[in-house]
Amino acid sequence: MTISSRYAVAIHILSLLEINKEERITSDFIAGSVNTNPVVIRRIIGMLGKAGLVITNPGVAGAQLARPIDRITLLDVYRAVQSDPEEELFALHDNPNPQCPVGRNIQGALEGTFAQAQKAMEEELRKVTLQQIVHQVSQEP
Amino acid sequence: MTISSRYAVAIHILSLLEINKEERITSDFIAGSVNTNPVVIRRIIGMLGKAGLVITNPGVAGAQLARPIDRITLLDVYRAVQSDPEEELFALHDNPNPQCPVGRNIQGALEGTFAQAQKAMEEELRKVTLQQIVHQVSQEP
DNA sequence: CGAACTTGTAATGATTTTAGTTACAATGCT
DNA sequence: AGCATTGTAACTAAAATCATTACAAGTTCG
Numbered sequence: 593m594t595i596s597s598r599y600a601v602a603i604h605i606l607s608l609l610e611i612n613k614e615e616r617i618t619s620d621f622i623a624g625s626v627n628t629n630p631v632v633i634r635r636i637i638g639m640l641g642k643a644g645l646v647i648t649n650p651g652v653a654g655a656q657l658a659r660p661i662d663r664i665t666l667l668d669v670y671r672a673v674q675s676d677p678e679e680e681l682f683a684l685h686d687n688p689n690p691q692c693p694v695g696r697n698i699q700g701a702l703e704g705t706f707a708q709a710q711k712a713m714e715e716e717l718r719k720v721t722l723q724q725i726v727h728q729v730s731q732e733p
Numbered sequence: 734m735t736i737s738s739r740y741a742v743a744i745h746i747l748s749l750l751e752i753n754k755e756e757r758i759t760s761d762f763i764a765g766s767v768n769t770n771p772v773v774i775r776r777i778i779g780m781l782g783k784a785g786l787v788i789t790n791p792g793v794a795g796a797q798l799a800r801p802i803d804r805i806t807l808l809d810v811y812r813a814v815q816s817d818p819e820e821e822l823f824a825l826h827d828n829p830n831p832q833c834p835v836g837r838n839i840q841g842a843l844e845g846t847f848a849q850a851q852k853a854m855e856e857e858l859r860k861v862t863l864q865q866i867v868h869q870v871s872q873e874p
Numbered sequence: 875c876g877a878a879c880t881t882g883t884a885a886t887g888a889t890t891t892t893a894g895t896t897a898c899a900a901t902g903c904t
Numbered sequence: 905a906g907c908a909t910t911g912t913a914a915c916t917a918a919a920a921t922c923a924t925t926a927c928a929a930g931t932t933c934g
Contacts, residue, residue, distance in 0.1 A: 593815060593920090596734050596892070597824040604829065604839050611835060618909065625833040626826060629894050634911065650910050651901030666846065674734060675891095681854075683738040685767060688745065692766040694752060694870050698745050701869040705807065705861050713822075713854035720846050728842040729835050734891090737921070759880065770923050775881065791881050792930030 601626055602636050602673045603666065607726050609646065609654075610661050616654025636673065643672030661726060667718040681713070682706040742767055743777050743814045744807065748867050750787065750795075751802050757795025777814065784813030802867055808859040822854070823847040 604626050608617060619637065623630040637655055640646045645664060648655045657664065671677065684702060689695035745767050749758060760778065764771040778796055781787045786805060789796045798805065812818065825843060830836035 593737050593822075594820060594824045595822055597826040598892085599823065600825045600839070600843055603843065604826070604835060607835050607839065608833075620909085625830045625836040627828045627830050627836070628826070630910095631896085631912090632894065634909095638911070648910075649902080651908085652903080653909060679735060681734075681736055682740065683735045684741045685738040685745070685769065687768045689766045689768050692749075693873075694745060694748050695766040695768070697870040697873040698741070698748065698866075700873065701866050702741055702744065705857070705866075709854045709857035712857045713850045716846070716850035716853045725839075725842050725846075729838040731838075739921085761880085771881095772883085772925090773923070776883085779882070789881075790931080792879080793932080794880060 596673070598636060598673050599670060601628070601632070602640060602669050603722070603725060605633060605636060606640070606645070606657065606661075606664070606669065606722055607729055609657055610722065610726050611730065613656070616652070618653040640669070640672050643668070645669065645672055657722075662721050662723040664722045665718045666720045666722070666725070667714050669722075670714070670717050680706065681710040737814070739777060739814050740811060742769070742773070743781060743810050744863070744866060746774060746777060747781070747786070747798065747802075747805070747810065747863055748870055750798055751863065751867050752871065754797070757793070759794040781810070781813050784809070786810065786813055798863075801864075803862050803864040805863040806859045807861045807863070807866070808855050810863075811855070811858050821847065822851040 605622055608622055608625060619630040619633040622633045626633065637646060637648060641648050641655070645658055645668060646655045647658050682702070684699050684706075688698055746763055749763055749766060760771040760774040763774045767774065778787060778789060782789050782796070786799055786809060787796045788799050823843070825840050825847075829839055
């Protein structure tokens with residue numbers, strides 16, 4: 593029922609890349625901050641790369657953000673870490689009984705509402721940029 | 734990364750209860766429409782009951798809606814089928830490194846944004862009543 | 875009353891997802 | 905040349921999801 597912590601980790605990674613952009617930090621270093629295995633980090637950076645948010649070079653540490661941080665939104669990151677980009681937030685049960693009026697129409701009735709709810713959530717994520725997160729993280733003691 | 738289909742099934746069940754409120758439908762009948770096992774239905778009805786949305790009597794078929802359908806929102810149903818009512822929509826990774834400024838502050842920085850995004854989604858669900866769903870389901874051919 | 879049904883719930887299983895780990899080829903740096 | 909690093913596959917472990925079996929406890933109605 594929850595959105596994978598992979599998302600939170602992705603934001604964590606991007607923040608680290610920004611804050612340490614002068615150095616070249618390794619997946620090992622990032623893993624130390626996130627507190628997980630370096631491979632988990634590399635996998636997520638791979639997704640961020642495919643989504644065009646970071647630029648990486650095989651064998652060389654220090655992925656770079658592909659855009660200025662005020663032009664990367666949390667929605668961009670959310671989309672980037674979705675394994676299946678087609679997948680909707682709300683799951684529908686499959687094969688309800690077409691013989692029954694409810695079974696036949698429930699999917700259509702829910703799709704619209706579910707899409708709207710998902711949209712509302714995504715719009716909130718779109719409003720927040722990485723810059724804001726990095727700012728907050730740097731502010732605190 | 735998705736919200737359990739238990740939610741869609743719960744809405745399906747409530748719609749059936751409303752549309753067939755004159756009869757006393759069994760979990761077996763509902764299961765036929767949803768296309769799943771009757772026990773799955775009874776479990777979900779159990780959750781709806783604990784949340785005060787339906788009234789059931791052990792041994793007797795035909796759960797009743799506890800309120801008029803225009804006073805049951807999809808948010809009510811959403812909350813009802815959450816196994817852990819404390820659980821947030823967005824998962825945070827646990828134990829980020831407190832030695833690192835990002836590790837130390839990322840949770841706090843994300844909590845607010847995540848809460849807002851979740852709220853936005855929930856508000857959309859609150860806007861829709863069971864009545865609207867039942868109406869749509871009954872409209873279609 | 876007693877047979878037939880029904881609910882509520884525990885226990886179990888199958889499948890999928892999530893997160894972590896090991897291993898290693900390929901690449902780049904110095 | 906040698907060392908560090910990435911990218912990726914393969915595997916494991918744990919959790920979540922959904923389905924199923926089983927059965928006690930309740931209801932209904934002849």
